[in-house]
Amino acid sequence: MFSVTKIPKTSSIYFSSALKLRHKSKTHWAKLKRKTGPKYTALNHFDDFYGSVFGNQWESIREGLLRRPKYVAVINNYGDFEETMELLSNKGAHCLNKLMSIQQDFSNTYHKINKDLTKDIKQDSNVVSNYVSKMEQNEISNIYPTNQALPEKLELKDTTLKRFHENEAEIERTSAQTLDDAIAEADIDQTRIIEPGMGTTSEALYQYIPATKLKGMDDYVSESLHYSFYSTNTSDFPLVIEPETEYSYPEHLKLMTYERDSELHMFPEPKRSQTGVFNYYPLDGGSVLAVLALCLQPGDRVLDMCAAPGGKSLIALQTLLPDVLVCNDVSISRSNRIKNIFRNYLIDFETSNKWQERVVLNRKDGRNIVDDYGFDKVLVDVPCTTDRHAVMENENNIFRADRVRERLRIPELQSQLLANALRVTRVGGAVVYSTCSLSPVQNDGVVHMALKQVFTADGILASVRDMSSAFQCLSSTMVLGKGKALPKYGQLVLPSVSANFGPSYIARLVRTK
Known part of the structure; x- marks a missing residue:
């Protein structure tokens, strides 16, 4: 017969506790690993850096970054565009151009009313001044009755005069004191001095922690180190910032979006039109502004230097304005994505001679592109930290x-x-620089660096064009940076719960020499 040995109660308790500890440790390890992935590293990094850049605005920007982004629908002119616009309109979407026009009309009316009010106030300024003066006289007469004479001289008590003269003498003595005398009289805290003889292992080295934590020893380097790239010293080169006067919305560009604060923000899946191409292309609204900032004109020769995946190039073609569009990207896989988008949105893209003459697919490093004629417009949507992707996805x-x-x-x-x-833009041509980052180093800092670089090395001059007046009619649709979040050289689209576009930075430069 088999005998069963009874396990002591204390042993069973120990065994049960061990299992619980093991299970608890396993769960904790899994959570810890998730919290230290790349997207959490990025979020901690942004909290540290952007928190200091945007101040109180960072919390709302952060909340927007962590939510689903909002898009606009770029209606395909080579599909059933009228039916598509009607379909999306029935689902609550609005034409972006119409929203901008309404906002512009409202802004013009507001400024006219404000101007008229200012004019009326100036005309009535004498009346207002006389009324205020009369009120002041009445107030004074209530405090000092007219039948009571005011003393010619105010007598101070002896103690008050003595205290005044003592303070005056102390101020004169302190002002005449030299720096060495002040240091000699100062009460210095000797406990924080570390003598060389203590060695590097002294406990005194660890008694005081600096006010800022040094990052980079474990998983990342603080972006504040990048401020070495960021200079606003305008004495480095001639810098001109002037308002943009050439902007106009492209007549044939059709964009649909949902209003700000609308609960609707998702479009249905694009469908094939009768012509075989998709009826619209969904894209972040901030990306649309980069193409609008090009101020395209009929017959323009355009370069999209970092074109993949191809959305901005497609918008440029939807304006029906460029004569030639060169789509460049150094990556083979990303270049294939451009070709795939054109195949799905442009009729007979691979077989029509029209497209072969108008659209050139190029695969070079943008830093090495040369051109003998000079492009009319160049779009530089550079690789960046892609802030929204960085806090949402671990992959890539x-x-x-x-x-x-x-x-x-x-x-x-x-x-x-x-x-x-x-360099490859003709004199009088324009370059639009854009990122999908909030970093002032990657935005204004890079614009400043590039302008200084081309002036020093090539003698090239370019003026910065202020697009704030042109884009102010977007305030009912997007959240644009202002105040502390207003860049010096460009425009910044901020993520927001009410209008979750961006982040996008757009700067327009016109070559003048």
Whole structure:
């Protein structure tokens, strides 16, 4: 017979506790691993850096970044565009051009009323001044009755005069004191001095923690180190910032979107039109602004320097304005994505001679592109930290531990691409620089670096065109940076719960020499 040995109660308790500890440790390890992935690294990084850049605005921007983005629908002119616009309109979408026109009319009316009110106030200024003066006289007469004479001289008590003279003498003595005398009299805290003889292992080295934590020893380097790239010293080169006067909305560009604060923000899946191409292309509204900032004209020769995946190039073609569009990207796989989009949105793209003459697919490093004629317009949508993707996806995330060096060199790459874009643009032509990042280093900082670089090395001058007046009619649709979030050289589309476009930075430069 088999005998069963009874397990002591204390042993069973220990065994049960061990299992619980093991299970608890396993769960904790899984949670810890998830919290230290690339997207959490990016979010911590942005909290540290953008929190100091945007201040109180960062919380609302952060909430928008972590939510589903909002899109506009680029209606395909080569499909059933009238039926498509009617379909989306029935689902609550609005034509972006109409929304901008309404906002512009409202803004003009507001400024006219404000101007008239200012004029009336100036005309009545004498009446207002007389009324205020009369009120002041009445107030004074209530405090000091007219039948009571005011004393000619105010007598101070002896103690008050003595205290006044003592304070005056102390101020004179302190002002005449030298720096060495002040240091000699100062009460210095000797406990924080670390003598050389203590060695590097002294406990005194660890008693005081600096006010800012040094990052980069574990999983990332603080982006504040990138401020070495960011300079606003305008004495480096001649800098001109002037308002944009050439902007006009392209007549044939049809964009549909949902209003700000609308609960609707998702479009249905695009469908094939009778012509065989998709009826519209969904795209972030901030990306649309980059194409609008080009201020395309009929017959323009255009270069999209970093074209993949092809959305901005498609918008440029939907304006029906460019004569030639060169779509460039250094990556083979990304270049194939451009070709695939054109195949799905342009009728007979691969077989029609018309498209072969108008659209050129190029695969070069944008820094090495040369052109003998000079492009009329160049779009430089540079590689960046892609802030929204960085906090949402771990796959292909620039904040992965093995991509630290690549991330730190992003501003250098961006400035080189923008500098070459200015070189291949004709005098009088325009370059639009754009990112999908909130970083002032990758945005204004890179624009400043590139302008300085081309002036020093090539003698090229370009003026910065202020697009704020042209884009102010978008305030009912998007959240544009203002105040502390207003860039110096460009426009910034901020993510928001009410209008979750962006982030997008757009700067327009016109070559003048």
